[in-house]
Amino acid sequence: MLSEQTIGIIKSTVPVLEVHGVAITKRFYGLMFEAHPELLNIFNHANQKQGRQQTALANTVYAAAVHIDNLAAIIPAVKQIAHKHRSLGVKPEHYPIVGKFLLTAIKDVLGDAATDEILGAWGEAYGVIADAFIGVEAQMYEQSHSQAGGWEDFRPFRVERKVQESSIITSFYLVPEDGRDIAAFQPGQYVSVKLDIPGESHTHIRQYSLSDAPGKPYYRISVKREGERDQRPAGMISTYLHERVSEGDTLHLSAPAGDFVLDTADERPVVLLSGGVGLTPMVSMLNTLADQYPERSVTFIHAAQDGRMHALRQQVEDIAQSNAKVSVQYCYERPTDRDREAQAYHKEGRIDLAWLQSVLADHPAAYYLCGPVPFMQSVKASLIKWGVPNEDIHYEFFGPKADIEAAGA
Numbered sequence: 001m002l003s004e005q006t007i008g009i010i011k012s013t014v015p016v017l018e019v020h021g022v023a024i025t026k027r028f029y030g031l032m033f034e035a036h037p038e039l040l041n042i043f044n045h046a047n048q049k050q051g052r053q054q055t056a057l058a059n060t061v062y063a064a065a066v067h068i069d070n071l072a073a074i075i076p077a078v079k080q081i082a083h084k085h086r087s088l089g090v091k092p093e094h095y096p097i098v099g100k101f102l103l104t105a106i107k108d109v110l111g112d113a114a115t116d117e118i119l120g121a122w123g124e125a126y127g128v129i130a131d132a133f134i135g136v137e138a139q140m141y142e143q144s145h146s147q148a149g150g151w152e153d154f155r156p157f158r159v160e161r162k163v164q165e166s167s168i169i170t171s172f173y174l175v176p177e178d179g180r181d182i183a184a185f186q187p188g189q190y191v192s193v194k195l196d197i198p199g200e201s202h203t204h205i206r207q208y209s210l211s212d213a214p215g216k217p218y219y220r221i222s223v224k225r226e227g228e229r230d231q232r233p234a235g236m237i238s239t240y241l242h243e244r245v246s247e248g249d250t251l252h253l254s255a256p257a258g259d260f261v262l263d264t265a266d267e268r269p270v271v272l273l274s275g276g277v278g279l280t281p282m283v284s285m286l287n288t289l290a291d292q293y294p295e296r297s298v299t300f301i302h303a304a305q306d307g308r309m310h311a312l313r314q315q316v317e318d319i320a321q322s323n324a325k326v327s328v329q330y331c332y333e334r335p336t337d338r339d340r341e342a343q344a345y346h347k348e349g350r351i352d353l354a355w356l357q358s359v360l361a362d363h364p365a366a367y368y369l370c371g372p373v374p375f376m377q378s379v380k381a382s383l384i385k386w387g388v389p390n391e392d393i394h395y396e397f398f399g400p401k402a403d404i405e406a407a408g409a
Helices: 004-012 014-035 037-041 045-050 052-066 071-088 094-113 116-146 236-244 276-292 313-322 337-342 353-359 373-386
Strands: 155-164 169-176 190-195 204-209 219-224 250-253 270-275 298-304 326-332 366-370 393-396
Touching: 004 014, 004 052, 004 116, 014 037, 014 052, 014 094, 052 071, 052 116, 071 116, 071 190, 071 204, 094 116, 169 236, 169 250, 190 219, 190 236, 204 219, 204 236, 204 276, 219 236, 219 276, 270 276, 270 373, 276 298, 276 313, 276 326, 276 366, 298 313, 298 353, 313 326, 353 373, 366 373, 373 393
Parallel strands: 270 298, 270 366, 298 326, 366 393
Antiparallel strands: 155 169, 155 250, 169 219, 190 204, 190 250
């Protein structure tokens, strides 16, 4: 337990962290990777270069400071991050390294303002927070390893099939090389894929949602090839998977992880809202609902740029045609002439509240969102404006946790 004095000191630093948090975390990562370059085998290099990881860590540190007198309030965030850590292979021995360089970064950025008293309080607080992470992750490692078909760390899988789903999305059907069982998962979860790319000095790890229902003899991931945009280079990992990985090749996977999962105990209608490649966990949820809970009403709403980029459409259509409880709605931002001729979509432009109200009979339902952050911000704001309770809206992010909590506030 932290003393009242320590809690008071930590809370006094909240305004400073609000201003200097990202500068501190940028300095932290620079120091840590210089001293421990082997940790670059765990962290997402692209998120580092784009500043997303630094911002995510700064937000986490800030939240910990705000809630230092009630750390139970951040347990949901701890569990979400712990899922990522377990899937990446973060271990207890990494935490002292993080603590050492986080304190050094605080001192470097704040200078004389970071007194010995402040650094001492943060050192004590970090120990408590790290213990919380280590405890939660230990349970996750044990569960991952001990479950039927489970394993530790990374396991080799063979690409049994590679299927192009759209102009930018390809599915990989993955079976274990040892021929043994694979772990079950909850619809909405992901696996981490670890790659050793020729010419790269470090391994690269990415998380991809599982896009089929559990209970199959394979895992399926559906990967978007990330092109150049907003002055960012094309995605190295997605390009490698699309261009260099073929049927028969080996990929190394962690056991399934993630807390964005379908609540199968909830009997209310389900609304699955996705944008772009964010449909992958939604298709897993849809397949599961159709197979195991056919009595639940499901509305599957997907937004894509146009029909060429709309993946897994036929699979969704097949489910809808065979299940009267499933309805589908498509929104194309810039439909092609072919899309218009085929009447391949239901709305042109972007999803908005008026259209949602026109296609949903009523809003009492469980809502699941996945897609780019701007998409989720917009859709969440519409749902909140409509009166959907915040606790009925569940969402998943690509990469480090972003902030859509202010949407609709």
